Amino acid sequence: MILRxxxxxxxxxAVSGSPALAQSFLGTGPAERLTLPPTGEPLRPAAPRQPALxxxxxxxxxxxxxxxxxxxxxxxxxxxxxxxxxxxxxxxxDSLQFPVYxxxxxxxxxxxxxxxxxxxxxxxxxxxxxxxxxxxxxxGWTRIQAPGAVKVVEFPLPEGLLKAGYNAVSLAASxxxxxxxxxxxxxxxxxxxxxxxxxxxxxxxxxxxxxxxAALEPDESGALPxxxxxxxxxxxxxxxxxxxxxxxxxxVGRLARPAVTFGPALSGRAGLTLVAxxxxxxxxxxxxxxxxxITGPRVALLGPRGSRAPVLVVTGTNAAEVRQATQTLxxxxxxxxxxxxxxxxxxxxGYPVQGGESLTLDQLGVxxxxxxxxxxxxxxxxxxxxxxxxxxxxxxxxxLAGGYAAGLEPSxxxxxxxxxxxxxSVPLPYSRGEVFTDSAIPLPLSLWRPGLNRVEISAxxxxxxxxxxxxxxxxxxxxxxxxxxxxxxDVPALARAVRSPDLAAVKAGAVPFLSPDLAAxxxxxxxxxxTPDRDTxxxxxxxxxxxxxxAGRVIxxxxxxxxxxxxxxxxxxxxxxxxLTPAALEAVGLDPAQIRGIWEGxxxxxxxxxxxxxxxxxxxxxxRRNMPMRCALPAFTTPLRQATPAxxxxxxxxxxxxxxxxxxxxxxxxxxxxxxxxxxDLVARWDESARGLTVVPAVLANAWEGLSRRAAEARDLTxxxxxxxxxxxxPLNPRASLIIAQGSGQGAGQGASQGSAQGAGQGAGQGGxxxxxxxxxxxxxxxxxxxxxxxxxVDPVVWTGLTxxxxxxxxxxGSLTTVQPERVELxxxxxxxxxxxxxxxxxxxxLNPGAYVAMTLVMALxxxxxxxxxxxxxxxxxx
Numbered sequence: 079m080i081l082r083x084x085x086x087x088x089x090x091x092a093v094s095g096s097p098a099l100a101q102s103f104l105g106t107g108p109a110e111r112l113t114l115p116p117t118g119e120p121l122r123p124a125a126p127r128q129p130a131l132x133x134x135x136x137x138x139x140x141x142x143x144x145x146x147x148x149x150x151x152x153x154x155x156x157x158x159x160x161x162x163x164x165x166x167x168x169x170x171x172d173s174l175q176f177p178v179y180x181x182x183x184x185x186x187x188x189x190x191x192x193x194x195x196x197x198x199x200x201x202x203x204x205x206x207x208x209x210x211x212x213x214x215x216x217x218g219w220t221r222i223q224a225p226g227a228v229k230v231v232e233f234p235l236p237e238g239l240l241k242a243g244y245n246a247v248s249l250a251a252s253x254x255x256x257x258x259x260x261x262x263x264x265x266x267x268x269x270x271x272x273x274x275x276x277x278x279x280x281x282x283x284x285x286x287x288x289x290x291x292a293a294l295e296p297d298e299s300g301a302l303p304x305x306x307x308x309x310x311x312x313x314x315x316x317x318x319x320x321x322x323x324x325x326x327x328x329x330v331g332r333l334a335r336p337a338v339t340f341g342p343a344l345s346g347r348a349g350l351t352l353v354a355x356x357x358x359x360x361x362x363x364x365x366x367x368x369x370x371x372i373t374g375p376r377v378a379l380l381g382p383r384g385s386r387a388p389v390l391v392v393t394g395t396n397a398a399e400v401r402q403a404t405q406t407l408x409x410x411x412x413x414x415x416x417x418x419x420x421x422x423x424x425x426x427x428g429y430p431v432q433g434g435e436s437l438t439l440d441q442l443g444v445x446x447x448x449x450x451x452x453x454x455x456x457x458x459x460x461x462x463x464x465x466x467x468x469x470x471x472x473x474x475x476x477x478l479a480g481g482y483a484a485g486l487e488p489s490x491x492x493x494x495x496x497x498x499x500x501x502x503s504v505p506l507p508y509s510r511g512e513v514f515t516d517s518a519i520p521l522p523l524s525l526w527r528p529g530l531n532r533v534e535i536s537a538x539x540x541x542x543x544x545x546x547x548x549x550x551x552x553x554x555x556x557x558x559x560x561x562x563x564x565x566x567x568d569v570p571a572l573a574r575a576v577r578s579p580d581l582a583a584v585k586a587g588a589v590p591f592l593s594p595d596l597a598a599x600x601x602x603x604x605x606x607x608x609t610p611d612r613d614t615x616x617x618x619x620x621x622x623x624x625x626x627x628x629a630g631r632v633i634x635x636x637x638x639x640x641x642x643x644x645x646x647x648x649x650x651x652x653x654x655x656x657x658l659t660p661a662a663l664e665a666v667g668l669d670p671a672q673i674r675g676i677w678e679g680x681x682x683x684x685x686x687x688x689x690x691x692x693x694x695x696x697x698x699x700x701x702r703r704n705m706p707m708r709c710a711l712p713a714f715t716t717p718l719r720q721a722t723p724a725x726x727x728x729x730x731x732x733x734x735x736x737x738x739x740x741x742x743x744x745x746x747x748x749x750x751x752x753x754x755x756x757x758x759d760l761v762a763r764w765d766e767s768a769r770g771l772t773v774v775p776a777v778l779a780n781a782w783e784g785l786s787r788r789a790a791e792a793r794d795l796t797x798x799x800x801x802x803x804x805x806x807x808x809p810l811n812p813r814a815s816l817i818i819a820q821g822s823g824q825g826a827g828q829g830a831s832q833g834s835a836q837g838a839g840q841g842a843g844q845g846g847x848x849x850x851x852x853x854x855x856x857x858x859x860x861x862x863x864x865x866x867x868x869x870x871x872v873d874p875v876v877w878t879g880l881t882x883x884x885x886x887x888x889x890x891x892g893s894l895t896t897v898q899p900e901r902v903e904l905x906x907x908x909x910x911x912x913x914x915x916x917x918x919x920x921x922x923x924x925l926n927p928g929a930y931v932a933m934t935l936v937m938a939l940x941x942x943x944x945x946x947x948x949x950x951x952x953x954x955x956x957x
Contacts, residue, residue: 154282154347155192155275155276155277155278155279155280156178156180156184156277156278156279156280156295157273157274157276157277157295157296157297157298157300157348158176158178158247158271158273158276158277158296158300159176159177159178159296159300159302159333159334159335160273160296160299160300160301160334160335160707160873160874160875161174161176161300161333161426161874162426162459162530162532162874162875162878163875164704164706164875165270165271165272165273165276165300165704166268166269166270166271166704167208167249167250167251167253167268167269167270167271168265168267168268169253169264169265169267169268169453169455170252170253170254170264170267170451170452170453170454171250171251171252171253171447171449171451171454171455172250172251172253172455173248173249173250173251174248174249174250174271175246175247175248175249175422175426175443176246176247176248176249176422177244177245177246177247177333177415177419177422177423177426178244178245178247178277178278178419179243179244179245179290179292179293179333179415179423180240180241180242180243180245180278180280180283180293181242181283181284181285181286181290181293182242182285183281183283183284183285184240184242184280184281184282184283184293185240185241185242185245185280187280187281188234188235188237189235189239189240189278189279189280190232190233190234190235190278190279191210191212191217191218191232191233191235191247191278191279192230192231192232192233192275192276192277192278192279193208193210193220193230193231193232193233193249193271193276194228194229194230194271194272194274194275194276195208195222195224195228195229195231195269195270195271195272195276196224196225196227196228196229196269196270196272196698196701196702197222197223197224197225197253197268197269197270198225198266198267198268198269199225199226200255200256200257200258200263200266200267201222201223201225201253201254201255201256201267201268201269202253202254202255202256203221203222203223204221205254206221206222206251206252206253206254206267207219207220207221207222207251207252208220208221208222208231208249208250208251208269209249209250209251209252210233210247210248210249210250211246211247211248211249211250212235212239212240212245212246212247212248213239213240213241213245213246213416213418213419214246214418215236215239217233217234217235217236217239218231218233218234222251222253222269227698228272228275228698228701230275232279235278240278240280241415241416241419242414242415243412243413243414243415243416243419243420244292244413244414244415244416244419244420244422244423245278245415245416245418245419246416246418246419246421246422247278249271251269253267253268253269254267254451255267257547258547259452259543259544259545259547260452260540260544261452261453261538261539261540261544264451264452264453268704270701270702270704272696272701273298273299273300273707274298274299274696274707282295282347282382283295284381284382285381286379286381286382286388287379288377288379288407288410289410289411289412290412291327291330291331291350291379291390291410291411292330292331292332292333292411292412294331294334294348294349294350294388295347295348295349296334296348296349297337297348297349298348298696298707299337299706299707299708299873300334300335300707301334301335301336301337301708301869301873302327302328302331302334302335302336302337302348302349303337303339303344303348303349303350304324304327304328304336304337304338304339304349304350304352304619304623305338305339305340305341305342305343305344305349305350305351305352305387306320306324306338306339306340306341306351306352306354306619307341307342307343307351307352307353307363307389308340308341309363312355314610314637314638314639315397315637316355316359317610317615317637318635318636318637319354319355319392319397319400319401319404320352320354320355320619321605321618321619321622321635321637322354322401322404322632322634322635323352323354323392323400323404323407324336324338324352324354324619324622324623325404325408325622325623325625325626325632325633326392326404326405326407326408326626326632327350327352327390327407327623328623328624328626328627329408329411329626329627329630329631329632330407330408330410330411332411332427332627333423333426335624335627335872335873335874335877336620336623336624336627336872337349337620337708337869337872338616338619338620338623339616340612340615340616340619341612343386343387343389344386344387345385345386345387346385346387347382347387348387349387350387350388350389350390351386351387351388351389351390352389352390352392353366353389353390353391353392353393354391354392354393354400354404355392355393355400356393356394356395356396356397356399356400357372357393357394357395360391360393365380365389366391368380369391369393372393372394372395373395374394374395374399375393375394375399375400375402375403375406376391376392376393376394376399376403377390377391377392377403377406377407377410378390378391379391390407392404392407404632405632408631408632421443422443425442425443425459427461427530428459428460428461428529428530428531429441429442429458429459429460429461430460430461431460431461431462431463431569432463432572433463433569433570433571433572434569434570434571435568435569436566436567436568436569437460437566437567437569438563438564438565438566438567439456439458439563439564439565439566439567440563440564442458442459442460442567443458444456444458444563444565445563446560446561446562446563446564447560447561448557448559448560448561449537449539449557449558449559449560449561450555450556450557450558451539451558452538452539452540452544452558453536453537453538453539454536454537454539454559454561455534455535455536456534456535456536456561457532457533457534457535458532458533459530459531459532459533460530460531460533460567461529461530461531461586462526462527462528462529462531462572462586463528463572463574463586463587464528464529464576464583464586464587464588464589464628465528465574465575465576465583465587465589465907465908466526466527466528466572466573466574467572467573467574467575467577467904467917467918467921468523468524468525468526468527468528468577469523469524469573469920469921469922469924469925470522470523470524470924471523471573471917471920471921471923471924472523472570472571472572472917472920473520473521473522473523473570474520474521474522474523474526474567474568474569474570475518475519475520475521475567475568476494476502476518476519476520476521476533476535476565476566476567476568477516477517477518477519477565477566477567477568478492478514478516478517478518478519478535478565479514479515479516479517479562479564479565479566480513480514480559480560480561480562480565481511481512481513481514481559481560482506482511482512482537482539482558482559482560483511483556483557483558483559484509484510484511485509485511485541485542486506486509486511486539486540486541486558487540487541487542488505488507489538489540490505490506490537490538490539490540491503491504491505491506491537491538492504492506492519492535492536492537492538493535493536493538494519494521494533494534494535494536495533495534495536496521496525496526496531496532496533497525497526497527497531497532498532499525501521501522501525502519502520502521504517504519506537506539513560521533523570523572524924527582527586527881528577528580528582528583528586528587529582529583529585529586529587529628529878530586530878532878533567535561537559537561539558539559541558571913571917572917573914573917573918573920573921574907574908574914574917574918575904575905575906575907575908575914575918575921576589576590576849576904576905576907577902577903577904577905578590578820578849578852578902578903578904578905579666579667579819579820579821579852579882579883579899579902580820580881580882580883580899580902581818581820581854581880581881581882581883581884581885581896582880582881582882584625584820584854584880585628585877585878585880586628587628587629588625588626588628588629588633589849590603590648590849590850590852590854591603591625591629591633591635591648591650592629592631592633601646601647601850602634602635602636602647603633603634603635603636603647603648603649603650604635604636604637604638604647604648604649604650605618605622605635605636605637605638605650605652606638606639606640606641606649606650606651606652606653607637607638607639607652607653608639608640608641608651608653608657608658609639609653609654609657609861610637610639611861612861613861613862613864613865614652614653614654614861614864614865616865617652617856617861617864617865617867617868617869618650618652620865620868620869620872621650621652621856621868621871621872622635622650623872624872624877625650635650641658641659641662646850646851647850648849648850648851648852648853648854649852649853649854650854650856651853651854651855651856651857652856652857652864652868653856653857653864654681654857654858654859654860654861654863654864655673655674655677655681655857655858655859656681656860658855658857662853662855663855663857665821665853665855666808666819666820666821666853666854666855666883666884667808667819667821667883667884667899668808668810668817668819668855668884669808669810672810673810673817676810676812676814677859680815680859680860680863681859681860682860683859683860703891705891705892706870706873706875706876706892707873708869708870708873709870709873709876709889709890709891709892710866710870710889710890711815711863711866711867711889711890712862712863712866808883808884808897809897810886811886811888811895813886813888813893814886814887814888814895815858815859815863815866815867815887815888815889815890816856816857816858816863816864816867816868816870816871816886816887816889817855817856817857817858817884817885817886817887818854818855818856818871818880818884818885818887819854819855819883819884819885820852820853820854820855820883820884821852821853821855821883849905856868863889866889867887867889869889870887870889870892871887871889873892875892876892876894879894879896880894880896881896881898882896882897882898882899883897883898883899884896884897885897902925904918904921904922
């Protein structure tokens with residue numbers, strides 16, 4: 079009830095506000111960021127007879143148990159950063175780990191580990207516990223009993239346990255069901271951590287400097303707010319420098335996902351305000367007189383003062399010096415800390431593999447354990463190269479070490495999942511039990527993907543005693559499975575080429591904006607903003623920062639408003655849908671008529687003032703549903719009319735709606751309609767449809783590529799003559815609030831025929847060939863929905879799911895649906911060597927089984943003809 083009272087004023091503010099006008103770059107109306115400060119706990123009060131503990135032990139039978147019950151008021155804490163696992167502890171045993179960076183002053187002072195949590199009603203409190211550890215030392219535990227309201231516990235930290243730099247904080251849950259002992263019932267067990275109130279209760283970092291920027295505190299959702307200070311509409315050149323500085327900040331604080339806004343300075347403990355520009359551009363900014371005269375590249379940090387957040391200044395006397403200062407900032411991070419903390423900070427992004435490694439699970443952060451429950455789940459993450467080709471040309475071998483007890487049911491088995499898909503299932507056949515040291519399980523390479531991959535090993539361990547479900551029986555505590563950390567993962571050599579289109583390569587290494595392992599530099603990538611209003615630019619800067627984290631360096635984007643770029647270079651187009659031309663949508667395989675039918679109602683709505691993007695939105699419902707905290711859409715002044723797929727498909731083609739008069743307009747919208755296609759565009763579109771099926775990439779040599787292309791064209795021509803179906807556009811999700819799609823980009827500024835001819839002949843010497851022709855389009859119905867949806871998209875839980883040709887995000891709950899391309903090209907990224915050429919050829923053949931069968935038949939025919947010719951010359955001819 080009390081939680082509702084706190085959230086109610088926020089809802090009233092959103093409802094009572096007058097309809098907002100379309101925003102200019104600087105925005106209108108009240109500030110959109112609203113945060114619920116953690117002062118006053120919206121929780122169930124503590125029992126009167128249980129005293130609050132201030133560092134003493136609880137009067138319980140187990141002296142190891144320490145903690146304190148719910149307090150009437152909770153001071154601010156250094157919150158945990160967002161990670162790919164989210165904030166839920168699921169199943170019978172699970173753990174979450176957070177690397178938390180602290181400054182010297184924060185590590186010296188007294189500290190507590192605060193945990194705010196909500197649990198499922200099925201969790202039995204007498205048999206379930208939640209424990210906390212810091213740098214490998216257990217600091218306390220508590221019974222899990224918070225099914226109806228959020229509960230807060232605090233564990234005092236021993237003096238000297240915290241260190242300057244990264245500290246490893248771990249939360250572990252052991253949970254048992256109240257009434258059901260079946261394996262299926264274990265999926266009902268969960269404990270949800272509330273990120274807005276959980277963290278290390280330490281002092282605010284008052285000794286921040288450039289090396290300790292990783293100590294910047296995240297907000298309630300685990301994101302790092304970056305407020306770019308702006309008092310006037312910037313030029314594209316200054317916007318480039320601002321977005322470069324934003325990327326540098328994201329690299330320094332790489333463990334917190336970015337949340338970028340343009341406008342006034344931030345206040346509060348979370349995040350920082352960024353001032354970027356030449357000395358002339360930032361002249362007159364309040365507080366910068368402390369820097370003195372600026373005579374060269376300068377990066378300075380002004381500490382928090384009162385309610386003002388820290389201010390980071392990136393400047394110089396000219397544009398070149400600002401870029402130099404940005405590079406200095408990007409290299410200023412400090413990876414130091416405790417051994418456990420520094421290791422966890424590296425493992426958070428996944429253990430990097432290049433192919434040919436043999437890794438023990440101890441290296442991946444997994445420890446040996448005995449387990450007495452019904453479903454054991456062990457997970458770890460590895461990071462494959464961005465130019466890895468997933469296909470069935472090899473297998474990753476998992477060599478399990480451990481054992482299982484006697485008395486298991488015949489249905490007991492070990493299941494291995496990769497990225498949520500089942501990869502292997504191995505029975506545990508012996509009723510007497512078994513100890514194994516090297517049980518090999520093959521995992522096909524086709525289930526892995528570029529970038530982060532999560533592997534979960536599940537041991538299903540039912541026994542006959544589970545049917546009676548006597549939780550007090552002695553046998554209920556007997557260990558059923560032993561898992562050893564010397565289990566190893568053998569990764570074979572990997573084929574290295576970029577699949578196109580494939581959003582997995584984009585989110586894994588910012589491909590094509592940074593071509594992996596290519597020495598020859600290509601043209602600058604372009605960030606295209608047809609209508610650079612404040613919301614759209616905030617979304618673009620947030621995306622650029624997230625891509626910089628994936629790439630590991632600042633991406634040198636050139637910013638412009640014209641999508642028809644003539645000097646080459648990959649394009650990242652970020653815009654509301656009404657500012658895009660039909661050609662821009664068709665270039666990434668989208669049907670403008672379908673999008674218009676689905677989003678026509680949404681495009682005309684305007685967000686009301688108030689919080690959106692889940693800033694400050696914490697409710698019991700969101701915690702129970704385990705929704706990403708920044709996945710929420712703003713309230714609108716008009717109802718959203720959502721078309722069904724059938725209506726969308728039959729929607730008549732109408733001119734695209736013009737941009738709002740309050741928003742800056744692109745050249746196309748100034749003309750009142752989309753510019754007509756030129757002759758080159760028409761030829762390009764026909765040439766694209768005529769090329770049809772996938773051609774073999776340049777890595778297989780130009781002669782092989784030309785032969786395959788001609789064969790594909792002949793087959794496509796045959797299908798068209800025979801009346802075969804025409805290629806269809808990408809199917810759309812009517813609930814999507816954001817679409818991100820990848821295409822060749824040749825229809826958006828360059829003729830496809832020209833790009834086709836050049837791409838076939840460029841090869842390794844051009845540093846990526848068709849990668850420079852790629853377009854990645856990010857669009858939403860309107861600017862406010864674009865900003866809110868991008869804020870949800872960059873959440874690590876959502877971001878890791880990007881794959882395929884297009885992805886559709888419903889930012890109201892964080893659900894992401896993807897569409898796989900019908901035709902895939904492989905683009906060269908490595909120097910031509912026999913080993914990689916063989917692997918890529920095998921990968922291509924596995925992705926094109928028809929070509930493999932045809933080649934096999936041709937080879938068999940040639941062998942038969944050669945054998946016949948040879949045999950005819952031998953022996954005697956019968957008369």
